[in-house]
Amino acid sequence: MVNQDKYSNRTIPKISLHNFDTRIDTITAELVAAAETDGFFAVVEHGISWREISAQFRQAERFFALPDAVKSTVPFSRQNTGWEKAAQVRPSTGQPDQKESYQLQYGPAMRHAWLPEETLPGFREASLAFMRKAHAVSEKLMICLARGLGFDDDYFVRAHDIADPDTQTVLRLLHYFALDPVARVPDTHYRAGAHTDWGLLTLLFQRPGESGLEICPGRDVFTEFGLGDTWTKVEPVEGEIICNIGDLLMSWSDDRFKSAFHRVKTPRDPAVDYFGPRYSMAYFNQPVKSCQIQGPLKKYPVVSGAEFIHAAIQRNYAALEARKATNGELASEELGLLTTT
Numbered sequence: 001m002v003n004q005d006k007y008s009n010r011t012i013p014k015i016s017l018h019n020f021d022t023r024i025d026t027i028t029a030e031l032v033a034a035a036e037t038d039g040f041f042a043v044v045e046h047g048i049s050w051r052e053i054s055a056q057f058r059q060a061e062r063f064f065a066l067p068d069a070v071k072s073t074v075p076f077s078r079q080n081t082g083w084e085k086a087a088q089v090r091p092s093t094g095q096p097d098q099k100e101s102y103q104l105q106y107g108p109a110m111r112h113a114w115l116p117e118e119t120l121p122g123f124r125e126a127s128l129a130f131m132r133k134a135h136a137v138s139e140k141l142m143i144c145l146a147r148g149l150g151f152d153d154d155y156f157v158r159a160h161d162i163a164d165p166d167t168q169t170v171l172r173l174l175h176y177f178a179l180d181p182v183a184r185v186p187d188t189h190y191r192a193g194a195h196t197d198w199g200l201l202t203l204l205f206q207r208p209g210e211s212g213l214e215i216c217p218g219r220d221v222f223t224e225f226g227l228g229d230t231w232t233k234v235e236p237v238e239g240e241i242i243c244n245i246g247d248l249l250m251s252w253s254d255d256r257f258k259s260a261f262h263r264v265k266t267p268r269d270p271a272v273d274y275f276g277p278r279y280s281m282a283y284f285n286q287p288v289k290s291c292q293i294q295g296p297l298k299k300y301p302v303v304s305g306a307e308f309i310h311a312a313i314q315r316n317y318a319a320l321e322a323r324k325a326t327n328g329e330l331a332s333e334e335l336g337l338l339t340t341t
């Protein structure tokens with residue numbers, strides 16, 4: 001399976017948010033076209049400077065450089081916040097991703113998930129400020145996506161209100177461990193196995209050179225988890241935000257906008273792959289628990305934000321249970337591990 005991947009050089013649409021108010025119709029048309037086809041696009045001239053993005057990457061590095069004993073005081077929880085290490089089993093691989101991640105939210109879900117200020121001075125304030133900047137970009141995209149579907153401009157913005165105490169939106173800091181280019185990497189090693197995201201829209205921040213992200217757009221996917229299909233490498237470019245449609249927007253648009261499979265490939269070929277540590281940051285726009293979700297054509301029954309996220313968790317657990325039943329490889333404790341975004 002590992003060495004049978006097919007590749008194609010698909011071009012990722014690049015959308016500028018420059019002069020947003022005057023160019024909103026053009027931007028909407030570009031976004032809708034990208035959402036209806038690949039479900040992936042790059043956003044440029046979005047208003048967050050490279051300096052600001054780099055500064056938040058440095059905050060992530062500060063956090064991950066702490067001893068595990070300190071990070072484990074803010075463990076991942078069912079609030080979808082906190083730190084995990086090599087603990088997220090993807091249904092597509094049945095293996096834990098070889099990474100660590102720390103999930104941050106705005107509201108009460110973070111009650112036990114922030115480290116004390118003295119442990120990491122300035123981290124909380126800087127991270128929240130960065131999250132608000134990512135949210136401002138998200139809101140512009142949400143206005144266009146709502147327009148494209150014939151909803152009121154503020155329809156998705158209201159459903160993703162970060163001032164609501166029941167906000168579920170997440171900034172996930174990620175760190176994939178460096179690998180030795182000389183040693184053989186086991187076939188069971190995955191940086192991030194193929195998956196789609198659950199939420200409305202994900203904004204992904206990457207650093208140039210730290211490659212590995214690959215996409216497999218939904219309309220090309222014929223197998224359940226995108227395995228064996230055609231992948232496209234997404235090379236990180238300074239300042240570009242890579243956005244992908246999540247499952248929530250796919251159902252909320254009656255399947256018009258496509259949620260795309262993606263993964264972070266494990267480096268295997270020293271001639272072309274990047275074996276160093278990879279840091280990335282994913283901003284997952286998730287609905288407030290109380291909002292009501294249904295597309296304009298009412299293809300699917302109404303569900304609340306809370307029900308939607310709960311169902312997504314259950315689906316992943318069911319896939320893991322099925323894998324365990326067929327090959328018996330997963331220890332029962334693993335089923336209690338993460339099946340997050």
Ligand SMILES: O=C(O)CCC(=O)C(=O)O
Pocket residue numbers: 172174192197204213262263264280281282341
């Ligand atoms: O690290 C990346 O580039 C991708 C992360 C991702 O897809 C996820 O955490 O959902």
Ligand SMILES: [Fe+2]
Pocket residue numbers: 195196197262341
């Ligand atoms: Fe993802």
